[in-house]
Amino acid sequence: MTPDFWIERWQNGEIGFHQTSGNDLLPAHWPALGFAPEGAVLVPLCGKSLDMAWLAALGYRVVGVELSPLAVDDFFREQGVAADTRSVGPFTVRTAGPITIWCGDIFALPAEAVAGVTAVYDRAALVAFPPSLQARYVQTLRRLVPAAPMLLISLSYPDGQIAGPPFSTSLAQVTELFGRDYDIGICETRDGLAQSPNLTRRGVTALDEAAYVLRPKGG
Numbered sequence: 001m002t003p004d005f006w007i008e009r010w011q012n013g014e015i016g017f018h019q020t021s022g023n024d025l026l027p028a029h030w031p032a033l034g035f036a037p038e039g040a041v042l043v044p045l046c047g048k049s050l051d052m053a054w055l056a057a058l059g060y061r062v063v064g065v066e067l068s069p070l071a072v073d074d075f076f077r078e079q080g081v082a083a084d085t086r087s088v089g090p091f092t093v094r095t096a097g098p099i100t101i102w103c104g105d106i107f108a109l110p111a112e113a114v115a116g117v118t119a120v121y122d123r124a125a126l127v128a129f130p131p132s133l134q135a136r137y138v139q140t141l142r143r144l145v146p147a148a149p150m151l152l153i154s155l156s157y158p159d160g161q162i163a164g165p166p167f168s169t170s171l172a173q174v175t176e177l178f179g180r181d182y183d184i185g186i187c188e189t190r191d192g193l194a195q196s197p198n199l200t201r202r203g204v205t206a207l208d209e210a211a212y213v214l215r216p217k218g219g
């Protein structure tokens with residue numbers, strides 16, 4: 001997936017992945033995970049996810065990373081807040097209250113962006129990358145936030161049923177990607193088809209949605 005692919009999807013309003021009420025697996029599992037109540041949560045590939053506002057309401061600082069300036073504009077406008085804007089290298093960094101979004105490519109994110117990050121929330125970020133880029137994404141997280149535990153919301157569907165994104169990512173693939181460096185726990189697996197009308201329309205006939213907790217080994 002090139003950056004242009006995503007920029008155009010936002011320009012064309014093709015954002016079927018966006019959930020107008022946030023993702024219910026976040027409030028269902030985050031509170032019980034015992035992640036540090038202080039600090040910041042990194043939300044990679046954040047889009048305009050309302051989950052960022054939910055995390056901020058819990059008292060976290062939130063650090064989002066998103067390619068599309070439209071998504072970032074929409075997020076702050078829909079929250080009804082004016083964001084301060086600054087430039088850091090190739091990134092436009094926008095902040096309002098506890099939420100900062102770094103607009104640019106996560107693979108270029110500088111270490112200063114993740115200062116104070118104590119946890120990661122990934123919903124539809126890993127699965128946005130094709131298999132050829134997923135390992136690079138995981139390495140990027142390991143480099144930026146090696147000690148941070150993570151709530152990962154992933155999905156899988158029958159092989160080859162649609163061309164991603166999202167890319168089907170099973171427990172076996174999650175284990176291959178993260179298993180060397182993280183202990184992996186399953187919080188919940190469920191049938192996600194009813195909540196994904198856009199994937200049903202595209203031809204997906206079975207969808208497993210899973211929430212995993214990943215804790216860095218030896219942490």
Ligand SMILES: C[S@@+](CC[C@H](N)C(=O)[O-])C[C@H]1O[C@@H](n2cnc3c(N)ncnc32)[C@H](O)[C@@H]1O
Pocket residue numbers: 006007017018019044045046047048049065066067068071104105106107123124125128165
């Ligand atoms: C499937 S959407 C998920 C958005 C959000 N996590 C949610 O739950 O609604 C993936 C998002 O990642 C962004 N994106 C894709 N590749 C990226 C990259 N390399 N760096 C930063 N953002 C990226 C896209 O623009 C898109 O908004």
